[in-house]
Amino acid sequence: MSGLRFQKYEGLGNDFLVVDGTAVTEAEARRLCDRHFGVGGDGVLIVGPPRTPGARASMQVINADGSRPEMCGNGLRCVALHLAIGDKLTETRYVLDTDAGVREALVVRDGEHGVVTLDMGAGELGQDHRESHGGRDFTFLRVSMGNPHAIVFDAGFDERAMDEIGPRVSAASPQGSNVESVVARGPRAFDVIVWERGCGRTLACGTGAAAVAVALATSGRAPYGEALEVRLPGGPLELVVNEGSLKVSLKGPARRVFSGEVSS
Numbered sequence: 506m507s508g509l510r511f512q513k514y515e516g517l518g519n520d521f522l523v524v525d526g527t528a529v530t531e532a533e534a535r536r537l538c539d540r541h542f543g544v545g546g547d548g549v550l551i552v553g554p555p556r557t558p559g560a561r562a563s564m565q566v567i568n569a570d571g572s573r574p575e576m577c578g579n580g581l582r583c584v585a586l587h588l589a590i591g592d593k594l595t596e597t598r599y600v601l602d603t604d605a606g607v608r609e610a611l612v613v614r615d616g617e618h619g620v621v622t623l624d625m626g627a628g629e630l631g632q633d634h635r636e637s638h639g640g641r642d643f644t645f646l647r648v649s650m651g652n653p654h655a656i657v658f659d660a661g662f663d664e665r666a667m668d669e670i671g672p673r674v675s676a677a678s679p680q681g682s683n684v685e686s687v688v689a690r691g692p693r694a695f696d697v698i699v700w701e702r703g704c705g706r707t708l709a710c711g712t713g714a715a716a717v718a719v720a721l722a723t724s725g726r727a728p729y730g731e732a733l734e735v736r737l738p739g740g741p742l743e744l745v746v747n748e749g750s751l752k753v754s755l756k757g758p759a760r761r762v763f764s765g766e767v768s769s
Contacts (some may be wrong), residue, residue, distance in 0.1 A: 511537070513544065513762040514587060516579035518708030518739030520762070523550045523587050531571030537767065538569035544767065547704045550580045552587065556602040562588060563602035568703030576605035576651040578625060578711015582759040585610035586619035590761060605651025617761040625712065625753040626651055628719030628746070634677055638662075638670045645674055645684070646720045650753070653682035654716035658726065662686040662698060664706060671700025685713045687720075693727060694734045708739030715753040718744040723751070 509529075511522040522537055522544055529537070529549050538546045551565040564584045566577045581601060589597055589612040599610045609624040631647030634655055645655035655674050662670065671684040681702040688696045697717055699710040714735040721727035729748035734741050742757040 508766060508768055509533075509537075510764070510766045511544070511549075512587065512764045513546070514550075514583035514759060515762055516582045516709060516711070516739075516757060516759045517737055517742070519579040519710065520546045521548050521550045521580050521583055522546045523552060523583060525552050526554070527551070529567060531567065531573075534567040535569065535571045544765065547701075547707055548574075548577065548580065550577070550584055552584055555600075557600075557607055559600050560602045560607065561599040565604065568701075570703045572703040573604070574652050574703060576603050576608075576626075576712050578623060578650075578713075578715060578755055579709055579757070579759075580711075581608060581610065581623055582619075582621040582711065582757060585612045585621045585623075586614060586759040586761065588612075589614045589619060590617070603651070619759050620756065621759055622754060622756040623711070625715040625755050628716060628723075628751040628753060630719075630723060634674065636670060636674050636677070638666065646724065647678075647682070648716040648719050650712040650715045650719070652712055653678055653680060654685060654713055655682045656685045656687060656717055656720045658687050658720075658724075659689070660686050661688065664698065667698050667700045667706055671706065675700070675702050683710060683713050683716075685710070685717050687717055689726065690736070693731065694736065695721065695727075696736045699737065709737040709742075711742065711755055711757070713737075714742045714744060715755055718746050718753055719751055722746040722748070 611622040629649040
């Protein structure tokens, strides 16, 4: 890795190194994302050429531990803003290729900041998972947003508890999973703590928020077709779940923090 140029972006504190068209190995991603000996980040986002007709670009995600998730909602907002900055556009709509499929993004930009509305695709329900913690049994609802999630309601887990139970619930799935703990703060407002496979506990997770919204709607805890506020440690996201298709739209911020270059 010599002379690798990158730009640092964040979406609700979920931070990434964005790299244009350059292959990054798993080992390089681990070094770059190290918060003590590298640049620091939750992952590396590689922006490449489109793979489908009509798409503007593709996004490949490498987690801080070198693993490859299928999709990253906060990362995709950052990539959409990155493209809008490069294209010198203040408002635009992009079609973007991800490993979870084609996604659309509407970007409204003000300098280095942007608000991005994403088509997150359709949620798919899986089989519930049961896990014990602190002498209590909990049920986790499994939802896929192109990547796997396990969601528990009203468990009241704090950050320490999530650091303990998150890896166990993730390991119960063959491919691993992200884990979300949800507490209702109103009929359309919910607090969420996230433990992400490949990163650990993070300040935000876009696909996690989308999976939570699907779980809320399908379990009757929140309405379809209306804006839901999912409050993550890094800030809130606005989501809407379509009743027929379980497609989710997600609206939230992204910001370019700085640019840099690293050499081996």
